[in-house]
Amino acid sequence: MPWRTSPADRARGILPDPYHIWMSEVMLQQTTVAAVRDYFLRFTARWPTVADLAAAEDGDVMGEWAGLGYYARARNLLKCARAVVSDHGGQFPDTLAGLLSLPGVGPYTAAAISSIAFDRAETVVDGNVERVMARLFDVHTPLPAAKPELTALAAELTPAKRPGDYAQAVMDLGATICTPRNPACGICPWRTPCAARRLGTATELPKKTPKKPKPTRTGIAYIARRSDGAWLLERRPDRGLLGGMLGWPGSDWAEEVPPHDAPLGANWQPLPDLALHTFTHFHLRLTVMVAQAPEGSNPQIGMFLPPETFRASDLPTVMRKAFDLAHAHFIELG
DNA sequence: GAGACGTGGAC
DNA sequence: TGTCCAAGTCT
Numbered sequence: 140m141p142w143r144t145s146p147a148d149r150a151r152g153i154l155p156d157p158y159h160i161w162m163s164e165v166m167l168q169q170t171t172v173a174a175v176r177d178y179f180l181r182f183t184a185r186w187p188t189v190a191d192l193a194a195a196e197d198g199d200v201m202g203e204w205a206g207l208g209y210y211a212r213a214r215n216l217l218k219c220a221r222a223v224v225s226d227h228g229g230q231f232p233d234t235l236a237g238l239l240s241l242p243g244v245g246p247y248t249a250a251a252i253s254s255i256a257f258d259r260a261e262t263v264v265d266g267n268v269e270r271v272m273a274r275l276f277d278v279h280t281p282l283p284a285a286k287p288e289l290t291a292l293a294a295e296l297t298p299a300k301r302p303g304d305y306a307q308a309v310m311d312l313g314a315t316i317c318t319p320r321n322p323a324c325g326i327c328p329w330r331t332p333c334a335a336r337r338l339g340t341a342t343e344l345p346k347k348t349p350k351k352p353k354p355t356r357t358g359i360a361y362i363a364r365r366s367d368g369a370w371l372l373e374r375r376p377d378r379g380l381l382g383g384m385l386g387w388p389g390s391d392w393a394e395e396v397p398p399h400d401a402p403l404g405a406n407w408q409p410l411p412d413l414a415l416h417t418f419t420h421f422h423l424r425l426t427v428m429v430a431q432a433p434e435g436s437n438p439q440i441g442m443f444l445p446p447e448t449f450r451a452s453d454l455p456t457v458m459r460k461a462f463d464l465a466h467a468h469f470i471e472l473g
Numbered sequence: 474g475a476g477a478c479g480t481g482g483a484c
Numbered sequence: 485t486g487t488c489c490a491a492g493t494c495t
Contacts, residue, residue: 167491174481174490208479211494245493265491283474310491319489320484350488351476380478417486419478456480 140172141180149304157231157256158189161219164251165212165243172314178207190229192220198374201383202453210455214383215243233257254306262294263306267313273345274317277334281346289345317341355422358392360414360458361402362465365432370449371402373441380418386458388440392423402440405430410464416457427461429468 142163144155162182166175181203186192192200197217204213219241223231231252232238238249250261269282272289280288298305316323324336335341363371377383390399401407407428414425436443451462 164491169478169490169492170480171482171490206480208481209492211478212492215493243493247492251491263491266489267491307491314491353487382478417480419480420476 141176141183143307146304149301154258154303155256157233157252159183160252160256161231161244161248162216164248164255165216165219166207168212168248169209170207174207178204188229189220189223189231192217193224195220197383198385198453202385202450205384205453205455206459208456210381210384212243214377218242219244231256233259235259235261251306255303258301258303260297260299260302261306262290262297263310264290264293265310265313267310267317268293270319270345271309271313271317271329274322274335274341275329275333277338277340278344279340279346281348283348285345353417353421354394355424356392356394357396357424357426358390359396359399359426359428360387360389360461361407361428361430362387362461363403363405363430363432363436363438364465364469365436365443366434368446369443370446371432371438371441372444372449381455381457384455384458385453386455387461388438389425392421392425396426400440401428402438403430403432403436405432405436410468412464414457414460414464416460418457423457425457425461427464429465431472 142155142159144153163175163179166178185203186195195217200217201210201213204210222241223229233253235249235253238244238252239246244252247263247265250263253259253261254263269286269289272278272292273285276292278285278288312328316327320342322341324330324333324341327333327336330336333341335344361371365371371388372385373388375381375384375386388402391397407430410427410429414427416423416425451459454462
């Protein structure tokens with residue numbers, strides 16, 4: 140992983156750049172290593188220091204984050220970089236309290252930065268550690284109620300020596316051996332003390348409270364291409380779903396399509412295929428309306444972005460799906 | 474405490 | 485296809 144320093148370097152006391160650890164930990168929130176890797180490389184290449192990031196345009200950061208999800212992380216990433224520069228002289232705080240005061244940095248991320256980047260003895264508790272502790276001590280209390288109990292158990296195991304290596308090791312154990320399904324108990328370094336291994340309960344732990352089913356919502360997106368190749372887009376408000384991201388004008392999304400005004404007053408036509416997408420808490424069936432807009436069109440809603448400015452990769456995935464359908468349509472049109 | 478908040482991969 | 489899941493935070 141590109142944000143790690145080698146074990147040999149850590150053993151010699153060479154610690155990683157706190158900026159890199161912070162960036163990777165924020166990206167890794169609820170996100171797999173495989174998904175994060177390329178984003179991390181692009182972000183650190185484009186903004187090598189926290190000061191560079193703090194000076195970035197909001198839209199550039201949101202566009203670079205597009206596709207990674209949980210966009211509040213990107214908004215808080217910028218807020219945090221600016222806070223580090225304006226309130227902390229461009230250096231990340233090394234204490235839990237200092238780190239916790241930063242936007243987008245909660246108990247997990249603060250402990251991760253403090254232990255990994257500064258080698259302080261803080262207890263890191265993520266989903267991996269919760270699972271490892273639940274099995275090691277055979278805890279049957281369902282999550283999230285079990286969190287305090289699992290955190291206390293994890294804290295007792297946290298060593299004073301090499302806490303950064305330890306934090307990464309426990310998370311790696313959870314990610315590679317003590318996995319949710321088919322844990323590799325036979326090769327686990329903790330197989331001897333593990334209570335769940337002894338009792339045969341490993342695969343059923345940790346218990347979780349059941350989730351609610353996802354409802355299906357419907358909506359309409361309007362995609363207009365002007366004769367000069369410009370696309371009609373809007374910047375979504377900073378709060379809520381896809382907040383701060385670029386998107387197509389359209390209706391709200393609800394069980395029934397809410398009343399709304401179409402932009403431009405062009406002759407909109409529906410595409411035969413819907414854009415289907417699933418968010419954390421609902422399914423979406425999005426009707427895509429397309430229209431050709433005459434040159435010189437001035438929209439009441441949104442703005443036309445010329446093709447040299449617009450990158451489809453700046454769109455969140457649901458908007459990208461709608462674009463791909465519309466783009467194919469306009470190509471057919473010639 | 475519970476819900477909002479994305480996405481892509483595994484099974 | 486549908487469900488679950490991944491290095492959480494904020495409200």
